Amino acid sequence: MNEPSSSSAAFTELRAVRDILGTAWETGPRKAGAARTVGAAPALKLQEGLARMGDESISTASFVSPTASLSTLVERTTPEAKLDDIDRMILEELRRDARVSQRQLGRSIGMSAPAVGERIARLERAGVIRGYSVDIDWGAVGMPILAYIPMTVTAGVDIQMILDGLRQVPELDGLTLVTGGYDLIARFRVRDHRHLQETLLDRLFSIPGLQRFETFLALGEIPAPDLLTTILAERDAPQATPEDAV
Numbered sequence: 001m002n003e004p005s006s007s008s009a010a011f012t013e014l015r016a017v018r019d020i021l022g023t024a025w026e027t028g029p030r031k032a033g034a035a036r037t038v039g040a041a042p043a044l045k046l047q048e049g050l051a052r053m054g055d056e057s058i059s060t061a062s063f064v065s066p067t068a069s070l071s072t073l074v075e076r077t078t079p080e081a082k083l084d085d086i087d088r089m090i091l092e093e094l095r096r097d098a099r100v101s102q103r104q105l106g107r108s109i110g111m112s113a114p115a116v117g118e119r120i121a122r123l124e125r126a127g128v129i130r131g132y133s134v135d136i137d138w139g140a141v142g143m144p145i146l147a148y149i150p151m152t153v154t155a156g157v158d159i160q161m162i163l164d165g166l167r168q169v170p171e172l173d174g175l176t177l178v179t180g181g182y183d184l185i186a187r188f189r190v191r192d193h194r195h196l197q198e199t200l201l202d203r204l205f206s207i208p209g210l211q212r213f214e215t216f217l218a219l220g221e222i223p224a225p226d227l228l229t230t231i232l233a234e235r236d237a238p239q240a241t242p243e244d245a246v
Contacts, residue, residue, distance in 0.1 A: 073163065074177050078127040086111070088232045090119055091128070095228050098132045143189040146173075146218035147196055149204070150182035157209030165207035171199050182212075 083091075089109045093100060102113040102120070109116070123129045138144060153162060166172055166186060174187035190196045196215075204210065 073159065081123075081126040081128050083128070086119060087123060087128075090116065090123070091228065092232055094120075094129070094132075095226070138189055142191055143171075145190045145192065145196065147188045147190060147199075148185060148216040148218065149188060149200075150178070150185045150214050150216075151204075151210050152181075152212040153183045154209045154211045159209075162207060162209045166204075169199065169203045171195075171203075182214075 086109065090105065093105050093108055100108075102116045105111075106113045106116045111119075120129065138146070153159065163175075166175060169188070171188040171190055172186060173189045176185050176187075177183065178185050188196075188199055190199055200213070200215070204213065
């Protein structure tokens, strides 16, 4: 019997590792065990190696990023709108008090109430003003603990099913798609340690397709300068000209 060549043995070994990686990506942590954390980069390198050795029939479709379909679900950034001085004054007044009447706002900036109303409507149509909200003191309503939970998504799962599962968790306060070692960061509001435990064990851990979690508890918020005021002030500042530098 002929002994297998070293290249044939290497090819067989590469295929075996490829199959393990494929299983890890397709089945997730419940079946793949420790192999579940293998990323796309080594899988694609194996794919390239197999192709060079003659196995052209293997498709890279098995190694599609698990977050590829999330790109269609993320809220996209609104194009920058052109704002004049009056727009900026209106935004600054609304930042201070979103409940201010158009008549009061008009007196503050020297415009009639109908003119202010039209300006606000235009800012809403342009997407500059997306809504009017209330700043809640979560401790006062019995939900003082804020938990940030980054998580990874198993490849090949229905992303919409994962999002639907997360949205059914009543403690969910925000969900963001991120770059780096995780796919999503969720923000949860809970009453105490027991409530956090119930949220993790009874709700999050039961959502199929979520494979790795970490939990970060917020100790408190540190006041920072108001970003909108800073941005508006920068736009109001005069632009330097070449003559200014002389």
